[in-house]
Amino acid sequence: SAFVRKDVEAVSPVATLRWVSEMMVGRNVPRVPVVDEGKFLGIVSAQDLLKDIGRNYDPLTQLPWSDALREWGLRHLEAGDEVTIVFFDLDDFGRFNKQYGHLVGDQVLRRVADALRSKVASATDLLCRYGGDEFVIGTLRSREESEALAQEIVSGINGLEVEGAAMPITISHGVFGGRRTKERPGTHIAATLDNLINQASKECMARKAARVAPPQQT
Numbered sequence: 001s002a003f004v005r006k007d008v009e010a011v012s013p014v015a016t017l018r019w020v021s022e023m024m025v026g027r028n029v030p031r032v033p034v035v036d037e038g039k040f041l042g043i044v045s046a047q048d049l050l051k052d053i054g055r056n057y058d059p060l061t062q063l064p065w066s067d068a069l070r071e072w073g074l075r076h077l078e079a080g081d082e083v084t085i086v087f088f089d090l091d092d093f094g095r096f097n098k099q100y101g102h103l104v105g106d107q108v109l110r111r112v113a114d115a116l117r118s119k120v121a122s123a124t125d126l127l128c129r130y131g132g133d134e135f136v137i138g139t140l141r142s143r144e145e146s147e148a149l150a151q152e153i154v155s156g157i158n159g160l161e162v163e164g165a166a167m168p169i170t171i172s173h174g175v176f177g178g179r180r181t182k183e184r185p186g187t188h189i190a191a192t193l194d195n196l197i198n199q200a201s202k203e204c205m206a207r208k209a210a211r212v213a214p215p216q217q218t
Helices: 017-027 046-056 066-078 093-100 102-117 143-157 189-212
Strands: 031-036 039-045 084-090 125-131 134-139 171-177
Touching: 017 031, 017 046, 039 046, 066 125, 066 134, 066 189, 084 102, 084 143, 084 189, 093 102, 102 125, 102 134, 102 143, 134 143, 134 189, 143 171, 171 189
Parallel strands: none
Antiparallel strands: 031 039, 084 134, 084 171, 125 134
């Protein structure tokens, strides 16, 4: 009994992997029991969590991947919540990698992720790395509040610099959603979410194209 730990907290089978892993690190425990309504279901070890956390979270930025956005979005749409998607895409990101190397490119992604993370609220927003140099915020804020959030983020990121690069970071954005009233009967929720993401992405790409387009000759 002298070698048995008695301060280990049991976790629920519905607890998120991220929460369980953070709890284990904070309490310095290598494994935890999983209990559901008093019934022992098994033991989860730190080793067990590594593979799944790696699949669900981007190790570079520590942000969840797009699967988390889909789970969040579907849950809120099914509950009848208004959802707005704010889509971000870095401008000329390939130049950072080509001219200054991938280590500098990684610094850029981490810097942008930190800037985005500082502006979201867990009660209303879900931030993820969508892929490559794209980031997405799903939010329950109104369309007007979402537009204001996007503008604030863009203003805060544009002009940021990273060590080793002679060019500043700039970013484009698109916003879509937040104006529906009620889903029509038979509406496919996943299709609604896909449309929100696609429309926000299109608006972002249009802004990005306008930003880099050469001036018209007169």
